[in-house]
Amino acid sequence: MNYVLDEVKKEIVDLIKSAGIKIEPDIICYYHNGLGVPMFKYAKEQKKNPKEFAKKIADELNLSNTYFSKVIAENGYVDFTFDNKKINKEIFENYQKLQDKYGQGDSGKGKTIIIDYSAPNIAKPFSIGHLRSTIIGQVLYNIYQSQGYKVIGDNHLGDWGTQFGKLITAYKKWGDRTKINGDPIKELLKLYVKFHKEAEIEPILNDEAREWFKKLEQGNSEAKKIWQWMRDVSLQEFNVIYDMLNIKFDETLGESFYEDKMDEMIKIAEGKRLAKWVPALDENRKPSKDSPRLETGRGEKVLLIDLKKYGIKTPALLRKSDGTTLYFTRDLATAKYRIKTWNPNKILYVVGAEQKLYFEQLFKILELLGYDSNIFEHIYFGLITMSEGKMSTRAGRVIFLEDVLNEAISRVKEILHDRAMSKVEQEKIAKIVGVGAVKYTDLSQDKKYNIKFDWDKILSLKGNSGPYLQYQYVRIGSILAKGNFDQSIEINPELLTTDEEKRLIQLVMRFNEILEYVIDNHQTHNLANYLYELATEFSKFYEKHPVINARSHELRATRLYLCYMVSQVLKNGLNLLGIDVPEKM
RNA sequence: GCCCACGUAGCUUAAUUGGAUAAAGCAUUGGCUUGCGGAGCCAAAGACUACAGGUUCGAUUCCUGUCGUGGGCACCA
Numbered sequence: 151m152n153y154v155l156d157e158v159k160k161e162i163v164d165l166i167k168s169a170g171i172k173i174e175p176d177i178i179c180y181y182h183n184g185l186g187v188p189m190f191k192y193a194k195e196q197k198k199n200p201k202e203f204a205k206k207i208a209d210e211l212n213l214s215n216t217y218f219s220k221v222i223a224e225n226g227y228v229d230f231t232f233d234n235k236k237i238n239k240e241i242f243e244n245y246q247k248l249q250d251k252y253g254q255g256d257s258g259k260g261k262t263i264i265i266d267y268s269a270p271n272i273a274k275p276f277s278i279g280h281l282r283s284t285i286i287g288q289v290l291y292n293i294y295q296s297q298g299y300k301v302i303g304d305n306h307l308g309d310w311g312t313q314f315g316k317l318i319t320a321y322k323k324w325g326d327r328t329k330i331n332g333d334p335i336k337e338l339l340k341l342y343v344k345f346h347k348e349a350e351i352e353p354i355l356n357d358e359a360r361e362w363f364k365k366l367e368q369g370n371s372e373a374k375k376i377w378q379w380m381r382d383v384s385l386q387e388f389n390v391i392y393d394m395l396n397i398k399f400d401e402t403l404g405e406s407f408y409e410d411k412m413d414e415m416i417k418i419a420e421g422k423r424l425a426k427w428v429p430a431l432d433e434n435r436k437p438s439k440d441s442p443r444l445e446t447g448r449g450e451k452v453l454l455i456d457l458k459k460y461g462i463k464t465p466a467l468l469r470k471s472d473g474t475t476l477y478f479t480r481d482l483a484t485a486k487y488r489i490k491t492w493n494p495n496k497i498l499y500v501v502g503a504e505q506k507l508y509f510e511q512l513f514k515i516l517e518l519l520g521y522d523s524n525i526f527e528h529i530y531f532g533l534i535t536m537s538e539g540k541m542s543t544r545a546g547r548v549i550f551l552e553d554v555l556n557e558a559i560s561r562v563k564e565i566l567h568d569r570a571m572s573k574v575e576q577e578k579i580a581k582i583v584g585v586g587a588v589k590y591t592d593l594s595q596d597k598k599y600n601i602k603f604d605w606d607k608i609l610s611l612k613g614n615s616g617p618y619l620q621y622q623y624v625r626i627g628s629i630l631a632k633g634n635f636d637q638s639i640e641i642n643p644e645l646l647t648t649d650e651e652k653r654l655i656q657l658v659m660r661f662n663e664i665l666e667y668v669i670d671n672h673q674t675h676n677l678a679n680y681l682y683e684l685a686t687e688f689s690k691f692y693e694k695h696p697v698i699n700a701r702s703h704e705l706r707a708t709r710l711y712l713c714y715m716v717s718q719v720l721k722n723g724l725n726l727l728g729i730d731v732p733e734k735m
Numbered sequence: 736g737c738c739c740a741c742g743u744a745g746c747u748u749a750a751u752u753g754g755a756u757a758a759a760g761c762a763u764u765g766g767c768u769u770g771c772g773g774a775g776c777c778a779a780a781g782a783c784u785a786c787a788g789g790u791u792c793g794a795u796u797c798c799u800g801u802c803g804u805g806g807g808c809a810c811c812a
Contacts, residue, residue, distance in 0.1 A: 179751060188754055190792055200792060225755055226792075271812070308812060360810095405812090430810060452810055463738080463808075470810040477812050504806055506739065532740085533806070565774075583774090595748060599741070600805060606761085607747060612774055613760040614748085621774050629771050663751095671752075679749065682759085693767095693776045713771095735774075 151248065151255055153662045154240045158217050162187060162230060169210040183652055184218065184231040193226070200226035234652055238643035241659050245715050252715075253661040253722055258299030258669075264488055265291050265301060267500040268397065271308035272384045272404075273317055273338040276391050277548040278603060279502075282531045285589050285728055286597060287500040288397050289674045290529070292726045293665055302492055307404030309381050310480060313342070315363030318376050319355060320345040334383035360472055367409070367474050381406075394555055394585060396728060408483040412475050415483045416468055419455065424518055427451045430471050455515055466511045478512065485516055485526070496525050498672075503530040503598065529672050532600035549603060558584035558609045565611070571734070579732045583617050584609075586729040590616030593727050594678035614682050616729055619720060622685040623731045625692065626717040633698045633710045641708040650691035651709075654716055657684045661719050665726070674727065681723045688716050 159175045162185060166173050171192050178185050193203035204223035211221050211228075217240070219233040245252050267287020270280050287303070294301045320341040321330075330337040349355040366373040385402075392398075419425035430452045450471035457465060468479045488497060499509060509528035517523035536549065562580040569576070591608045592601075611617045629635075646655065657680075664680045697713060700706035721731050 176751095177754090179754070181755080186755080188793095190754080194792070227755070229755095269812095310812095312811060450810095454809065465809055467809050472810085474810085476810070502806095503740070505812085507807055508812090530740095535805080599748090602747090604747080610747095610761080615760080615774085617774060618760095621772085625772055625775085632771060667751085675749085676751090679759090686759090689775065690777095692771080696770055698771050734772085 151251070151662075152244075153659070154237065154244050155659050155663055157240075158185070158237070161216055161218075165211050165213075165216065166207065166228070168212070169207045171207065181227070181229050182231070183234070183649075183656075184220075184229060186227045186229045188227050189223075190226050204228050232652075232656075234647065235644040237659075238646055238652075238655055241655050242641065242643045242711065242715075245658065250718075250722075253665060253719065254296050254298070255662055255666065256298040257666065258294060258297045261298075261496075262300045262302065262492055262494045263294050264492060264494045264497045265294075265303050265500060266306050266498065267291075267303065268392075268399070269306040269308060269501070270388055271313070273313070273335065273342065273380050274308075274384075275335050275339055275548055276388055276551050278551050278554055279534050279548075281551050281554075281588075282534065282592060282597070283500045283502070284392075284395065284397055285592060286529070286531060286674060287498075288395075288728050289593060289677075289726065290498065290500070290668075290672060292728065293668050293674075293677070296665060296726060297669060302401065302494070303399045304488075305399040305402040305404070306484065307381075307385075307402060307406075310405035310409065311477065312359065312363050312474070314366055314373075314377055314380075315359035315361070316345045316349075317342060317380060318362040318366070318373055319359045321376060321380075331383065334380075335387050338380065338384070360474070364472055364474050391552060391555075394552075394581075395589070396585075396730070403484075405477070405480045405484075408480045408487065411483040411487060412479045415486060416453070416479065418519060419468065419482070419515075420453075422519065424455050424515070425453050425468050426456070427453050455518075457511060457514055460514055462507075462511055462514060464507065464511065466515060478508075481512055482515065482519075485512075485521070489521065489525075494525065496527060498527050498529050500529045500531075503532055506530060531597035534601045534603050536603050554588060554608065555585055557605070558588050560584075561609055562587075562611070562617075566735075579735050582730045582732045583611075583620060583735055586616035586620060586724070587611060588616075589727065589729055590619070590678065593674045594682070595675050596673065597675070616724075617735075619681055619685045619724060620729075620731055620735060622688050623717055623720045623724070624733065624735050626688065626713050626720075627733055629697050629713055630710065630717065633706070635710045635714055637711075637714070639707045639711065640704070641711045642704050643708060645702075645705050645708050646712060648691075648695060650687065650694060651712065653687050654684070654691055654712060657687060658715050658719055661723070677723060678727060681720060681727075684716060684720060684723075688713075688720075 159178055162178055163173055163175055166187065171189075173187060173192070178187055180186070189204040189207060190200045193200035196203070201223070204226050208221050208223040208228050213219065213221060217233055217237050218230045220231040222229050222231075248254075265287050267290075268280065268284040270276050291301050291303050317338065324344060325341055326337075345355065345359070362373055366377055416425065428451060430450055452467055452471050453469035454465040454467045457463075466478050467476050468482075469475060485497065488494065501509070506528065509526075513523050513526045513528075516526065559580045562584045563576060566576045566580060571579075587610060588608055591610060594614065595601075643655075646652070660680070664677055668674060668677050695709070697709045698706065700709055724731055
C-alpha cells in the first residue's frame with residue numbers, strides 16, 4: 151500500500167541528492183506547513199558552516215513538479231513548504247482509494263509474531279496490575295495485524311506451580327466448596343492469604359504444600375481434580391473481564407499445557423552440559439535478607455544453569471530439591487513448542503519490568519540451547535503501585551480490575567442520567583466510555599514508568615482522555631448526519647486553505663507512519679498522542695469554520711469529506727487501541 | 736551490599752529517539768449565547784528538565800559522579 155507521506159519523503163531525498171548530498175529519510179522532521187532536513191551532519195563532513203551549507207543546498211533545488219511550493223534555509227535546516235493544493239488532492243485521493251483500509255500496510259506480509267500477554271494466575275484475582283499486560287498486549291496484537299503480520303496471541307495462564315500445592319492444602323483444611331463456587335476467586339484468594347498467615351506460625355504447612363504440588367506433578371488424581379476445578383472456575387471469571395475489555399486470544403494454553411514437555415527440555419539442557427545438579431544454598435549463603443525463597447528443601451541438590459560466565463550472577467533453577475519444576479522449566483518448554491509449531495519471526499513477552507532479570511536469563515539460556523535469541527523480546531512496563539506500596543496478593547493488598555471498571559462505568563452513567571435516551575442505551579454507552587477511559591489512561595503514557603494508582607486519574611473524563619477522543623468522534627458523526635454526508639459527493643480539496651484544515655489533512659497523512667513507528671518501538675502512547683492531537687486539531691477547526699453552512703456548496707462538500715476522513719482515522723485508531731466509539735454520548 | 740530502571744510547571748504526563756522558542760491535561764484566574772453537541776474553545780499564570788561535570792554545531796535525551804525514588808538479586812510466578 152502506498153501512502154503520500156512515503157512519496158513526499160522520497161521526493162525530498164531525491165531533491166537533496168540532486169544537490170549532491172545523500173540523506174537518510176529518518177532525519178526528515180515536521181516543520182510548520184511542511185518538512186525540514188537538518189544539514190549539520192553533512193555540513194560537518196564537508197567542513198562547512200551549516201547555515202551557509204543549508205542555504206547553498208536550498209538555492210540549488212528545483213521544485214517544479216514536486217509536492218513543494220517553497221524551500222528555504224533556516225538555522226542550518228533546509229525547510230520545505232508544501233504545495234497545499236497538490237498535497238491536499240493527493241491525500242484525499244489516497245484516502246478515497248483505500249477507504250476502510252486507510253492506515254493499514256503490508257510490511258509484515260509473510261511474517262509471524264507471537265505475543266504472550268495477560269497471563270493471569272489461576273485462583274488469584276485479576277488485579278489492576280494485570281490490566282497493563284492485557285491491554286498493551288492486545289494493542290500490539292491489533293497494530294501488528296494492521297500491518298499485515300500473522301499474529302498469534304497466547305494467554306500463558308499461570309495455572310501450574312507451587313501455589314497449587316498451597317491452595318490444595320488450604321482447601322483441604324479450611325475450604326468450603328459451595329462458598330467457592332459462589333464467588334470463586336475472592337474465596338480462593340482468602341484461602342491463599344490464610345495459608346500464608348498460618349504458615350508463618352506453622353512452617354510445616356509449607357512442607358505439606360510442597361508435597362501436594364509434587365503429587366500434582368506426578369498425576370495424583372485427587373490433586374488433579376481439585377486443580378482442574380479451580381482452573382475452570384477461575385477461567386470463567388477471567389472471561390467475564392475479557393468480555394468487558396474486548397480481549398481475544400488465539401490460544402490459551404497456559405503453563406500446565408507444558409507439563410509433559412518439560413522432561414525433554416531438561417534432558418537437552420543436561421545433554422549440552424548446561425544444567426547441573428548442585429547443592430542448594432543453605433541458610434548461611436542467603437543471597438539477601440528477608441528472602442522468601444529458602445522455605446523449602448535446604449541442603450539437598452537442585453538442577454540449575456549457571457550463567458556467571460555470561461555476566462548474569464543469578465543462576466536459573468530447572469528443578470527444585472524435591473524434583474518439582476519451576477516457571478523457568480515451563481518457559482523453556484514453551485519457547486521450544488512455539489518455535490516448532492509456528493516458526494515465528496518474533497516472540498514478544500508482555501510482562502512487567504520486575505521480571506527483566508528473569509527474561510535476560512531465559513533468553514540467554516535459549517541462545518545457549520541453539521535458538522536465535524534475536525527473536526525473543528521482553529516488552530516490559532512499570533508497576534502500578536498503591537499509596538501503601540507495591541500490591542501483594544499474599545498480603546491481600548490488591549485493587550480488583552473489575553471494581554475499577556464498574557466504578558468507571560457508574561461515573562459515566564451519572565453524567566448520562568438525564569439525557570434523552572433509553573436505559574439500555576445509557577448502559578451501553580456508559581460501558582464504552584467508562585472502559586475506554588480506563589484503557590486510554592494506561593495506553594497514553596510511556597509504559598516503562600511506574601504508575602501510582604489514582605482513581606481520579608484513571609477515570610478522567612475530560613482533557614487528554616479517552617472520552618475526549620470519543621466525544622470529538624460523536625460531534626463529527628452528528629455533523630455528517632445533519633449534512634447528509636455521502637461518500638460519493640463531488641469534492642475539491644484545493645479549497646481547504648485555512649491553517650486548521652491544512653493541519654488536519656497533514657495529520658491524516660501521517661496515520662500509517664505512526665502505526666509503523668509503534669511497531670518499531672512498541673510504545674502505544676505514540677498512537678494515543680497522535681489521536682489526541684488529531685482530536686484537538688479537529689476541535690479547533692470545529693470552533694472556527696462552519697461545515698454545514700460553509701460559503702459554497704463545493705466547500706461544504708469538501709469539508710464534510712474532511713470531517714469524514716478525520717472521524718474514520720479517529721475511529722480506526724481508537725479501535726486499534728482496543729477502544730470502542732459510541733455514536734452518541 | 737550488588738545489578739537495573741526512573742527524577743521535566745503545584746499534580747499527572749509529552750517532546751518526531753541527539754534537533755529549531757521544552758508541549759499538553761488536571762488544578763487556579765479571566766473570557767466565549769447570533770452557526771454543526773459546552774465531556775468543548777480562547778487567554779493568563781506556572782520550568783535554571785534533581786544536582787555537578789563531560790562529549791558536540793546542538794543534550795530532557797549519550798557518558799561520569801552525587802543525592803533521591805522504585806524494582807530485582809537460586810528452590811514464588
